[in-house]
Amino acid sequence: QKEVEQNSGPLSVPEGAIASLNCTYSDRGSQSFFWYRQYSGKSPELIMFIYSNGDKEDGRFTAQLNKASQYVSLLIRDSQPSDSATYLCAVFNDYKLSFGAGTTVTVRA
């Protein structure tokens, strides 16, 4: 079983819609959770991090964490073409980050 799993996508959404990205993790002791955005050929860029159960909002992005279900999600509201990228879920445990395979999002103009 992979440590961090994401829905593989690709996910295609129309401009202005909500993109919903999901991630599950296997280590129940994980405490820190991150979402990164990676454009093709570029390095990952931190979008959100969340440590506690519930929702955390930052602009058009909302991260949701449910530790009991070992589930973390990212919502992108009012999706823009510039949001088209691969989104990586990362979980910190055992002194290192483990990454999911990523979900590629395409926002259609």
Next chain:
Amino acid sequence: GAVVSQHPSWVICKSGTSVKIECRSLDFQATTMFWYRQFPKQSLMLMATSNEGSKATYEQGVEKDKFLINHASLTLSTLTVTSAHPEDSSFYICSAGEGQGNQPQHFGDGTRLSIL
């Protein structure tokens, strides 16, 4: 915000050459830095954890004699790919974070290595 600088951004060299990649934390000190490798259309794979003043911790399957890591100061870690071969061609990325390891990691811009 925290800035991580990585250099060079692109290297093309002949098989058998050794290549050094630098990773610097510009506005903070990092006792720990991480080195990743990413092949096309794949996710990031952690290669090793670089610890200031001590030996690096390598992930299973990563040859420590081939991928030499030095973390001599709180702002600089280097990765040297020794005797590089075409199969070492990849995108190498470093990261560092402020404070404890569970704090957000910030990535350098990456180094695209092509071995001919």
